[in-house]
Amino acid sequence: MNNIIQGIASFQGNVFPGQRQMYQQLVRDGQQPSALIIACADSRVSPEHITQAGPGDLFVCRNAGNIVPPASDVVGGVSSAIEYAVVALGVRDIVVCGHSDCGAMKGLMNRDLLKRMPSVASWLRHAEAAERIVCEAYPEGMDAQARHHALALENVVVQLANLRTHPSVAAALAKGSLRLHGWFFEIETGALLAYDGANGRFRPIAGADMPVAQDSSTGSRLQAA
Incomplete structure (x- = not known):
């Protein structure tokens, strides 16, 4: 200490x-943050440091695995942070930020690591869809490092899908007042990748060019008659 x-x-x-x-x-x-960032609790991944943001710039929610549980009747810290950011603070952007060398993703790949951590194992069930995608849609011959990297990327996309189930997010997207972003921070290089919802790929953030995972134009919803 x-x-x-x-x-x-x-x-x-x-x-x-x-x-x-x-x-x-x-x-x-009062605070007027421009964005909510949902990031991993990993001590090497600091959203404020990565973005060089100052006090009051970001509303940050961190947990193991940058998880966003789907909306349900069970109220939790992540769901309440999302609702407060969208409804009370009026953030215009929400970012789900994953990263390389993620311990939570290693736990998903090797469940033996979670035997003494039942709470973590239960929490990571919200990322099991990403694990299944990698197991069933990626080549079987991938080495462990490549598989872990793919899992961490797919987890960002899965959590974005979970994020869209929250009523406050769905309503803001429908109104065109909110954009969703998926980021991936490579600790070892400092590179930051962003998910491009238009083509389903991650690509480097370059200057003012910021790929968007979803906004009102890329989302699918019924049009008023």
């Missing part, structure tokens, strides 16, 4: 004094 305590002291003594007015304004005006 010593390094954490030292960090707090540095923030209070060196950082906060120069940003005092900004923090006071954030309290006075």
